[in-house]
Amino acid sequence: MLDMLFTQCSTIDHKFLRDVGVKCGKIVHLADHSNGLLPESREVVDLQGKLLLPGLVETHIHLDKALLLDRLSGDVTTLQGAIAKSGELKRFFTAADINERSLRVIRQAVIHGVTRMRCHVEVDPVIGLIGMETILALKERLKDVIDLQIVAFPQEGIFRDCVTQGLMEQAVSMGADVVGGITYNDRNLEEHLDFVFRLAHKHGLPVDLHADFSDRPEQLAILEVVKTTEKFGMQGRVSVGHLTSLGVVRKVRAEAIAEAIAEAGIHVMCLPATDLYLNGRGVEQAAGRGLTPVQLLLDKGVNVVFGSNNIQNAFTPFGTADPLDIGLLVAQTSHMGSEKDAGILVEMATTRAATALELDSYGLRIGADADLVVCQATDVRSLLYTRSEREKVYKKGKLIAETLVSSNCVI
Ligand SMILES: [Zn+2]
Structure with missing residues (x-):
């Protein structure tokens, strides 16, 4: 049983949407997104195409x-x-x-x-x-x-x-x-x-x-x-x-x-x-x-x-x-x-x-620490060019920061 499963994630280096699973602070599941049977998880977060980056x-x-x-x-x-x-x-x-x-x-x-x-x-x-x-x-x-x-x-x-x-x-x-x-x-x-x-x-x-x-x-x-x-x-x-x-x-x-x-x-x-x-x-x-x-x-x-x-x-x-x-x-x-x-x-x-920086246990890969950033953007260009928010930040699978943005405008 996973602690957390992120589904439909965009990533920097992969053409297709991916699913990323976390257990005990580590990334333990990484696969192309499947609409079929997903691994069991206590919590499932559907990113709907948002970028998931390593910290x-x-x-x-x-x-x-x-x-x-x-x-x-x-x-x-x-x-x-x-x-x-x-x-x-x-x-x-x-x-x-x-x-x-x-x-x-x-x-x-x-x-x-x-x-x-x-x-x-x-x-x-x-x-x-x-x-x-x-x-x-x-x-x-x-x-x-x-x-x-x-x-x-x-x-x-x-x-x-x-x-x-x-x-x-x-x-x-x-x-x-x-x-x-x-x-x-x-x-x-x-x-x-x-x-x-x-x-x-x-x-x-x-x-x-x-x-x-x-x-x-x-x-x-x-x-x-x-x-x-x-x-x-x-x-x-x-x-x-x-x-x-x-x-x-x-x-x-x-x-x-x-x-x-x-x-x-x-x-x-x-x-x-x-x-x-x-x-x-x-x-x-x-x-x-x-x-x-x-x-x-x-x-x-x-x-x-x-x-x-x-x-x-x-x-x-x-x-x-x-x-x-x-x-x-x-x-x-x-x-x-x-x-x-x-x-x-x-x-x-x-x-x-x-x-x-010679960092160990880093990256979006099996076995790495689940240091993860959920971005509001769905691709790298809009992430950079629009200064889009980092919605959620996880350290070893634990939520450590969250940004909620709401704007109003007449047009
Ligand atoms: Zn300096």
């Missing part, structure tokens, strides 16, 4: 510095300005404050269908390990609602002071899931990467770097990241966020670099809300779109995904914690308007993201 995956977000707009005086319009301003605000962060803002963002994300999330938590002399302690506690507290992956993130660099190296090691001992790094905010790139990869390798953890966040084609750390990935044998276990410098490199060279990225199995996370906001300013020539070249990377076989990055702060004044909002932004800015593109974009927030 959305937020690949890259900063909970600890989210929702700071009301503390900012004046606009911040450069990356260095955003780092400096956030550094000032960070002095006044407390555990209760980080907890409250993080919880608000997670709640929004869950309502939008997110059941797994990778968050970068800052580790430095200003905040010490307060962010780590707070988000680790949230991870435990919310484990029945969302899986949080925590990246120990040295936003201020690792070698600009004498304590961050030790703090990074402590963060890993406390339970960080991923070792973070930043290629543009430290004294020496090689030294920085060596530290990050050595720490990750020692503990068997993946690496997730903020990399090449600029409009300048000469600022390309990615080749050094490729080299270091291969040196440590970490192919497939490294992600880079931003990578916008590659978007202004000449096409022939960008293609060769994309091939090297694909060869090293590095996942690329496009972070368009921040990149479009901060890049492309103050340059004499048109600066392109300020994004990593999503299509070119895809063409070369790179696993490209996207993330929210920031929610309403100095880096990005916008944000609703809905990965599909970011998917629409990528569609609009990376010439991805076809039906096939829409499917790829939804995969970027689901299965492709799961690959980047």
Whole structure:
């Protein structure tokens, strides 16, 4: 006897309607829709063609510095300005404050269908390990609602002071899931990467770097990241966020670099809300779109995904914690308007993201966790383009969020 059976579900990768059965929090039945004999189930939900997705995956977000707009005086319009301003605000962060803002963002994300999330938590002399302690506690507290992956993130660099190296090691001992790094905010790139990869390798953890966040084609750390990935044998276990410098490199060279990225199995996370906001300013020539070249990377076989990055702060004044909002932004800015593109974009927030984050028990397949999202839309294009609601969100078969919408209009 199943606990729940969803019938007549549209899915991203299947032409025909399907039936999906859940028992003890796992998907145990998956078949083309049958009008005949259905497996017995305590509860049957007829989706009548609505999309059923695996839980959305937020690949890259900063909970600890989210929702700071009301503390900012004046606009911040450069990356260095955003780092400096956030550094000032960070002095006044407390555990209760980080907890409250993080919880608000997670709640929004869950309502939008997110059941797994990778968050970068800052580790430095200003905040010490307060962010780590707070988000680790949230991870435990919310484990029945969302899986949080925590990246120990040295936003201020690792070698600009004498304590961050030790703090990074402590963060890993406390339970960080991923070792973070930043290629543009430290004294020496090689030294920085060596530290990050050595720490990750020692503990068997993946690496997730903020990399090449600029409009300048000469600022390309990615080749050094490729080299270091291969040196440590970490192919497939490294992600880079931003990578916008590659978007202004000449096409022939960008293609060769994309091939090297694909060869090293590095996942690329496009972070368009921040990149479009901060890049492309103050340059004499048109600066392109300020994004990593999503299509070119895809063409070369790179696993490209996207993330929210920031929610309403100095880096990005916008944000609703809905990965599909970011998917629409990528569609609009990376010439991805076809039906096939829409499917790829939804995969970027689901299965492709799961690959980047090395998620277990994930997907619309037998044996996976029943993390499921019932969409109001019946196809991927209307899901993305009309920002349609996620009606119901399930974590391991349990209903964790529901959105009811009713509108009135005279016409
Ligand atoms: Zn980031």
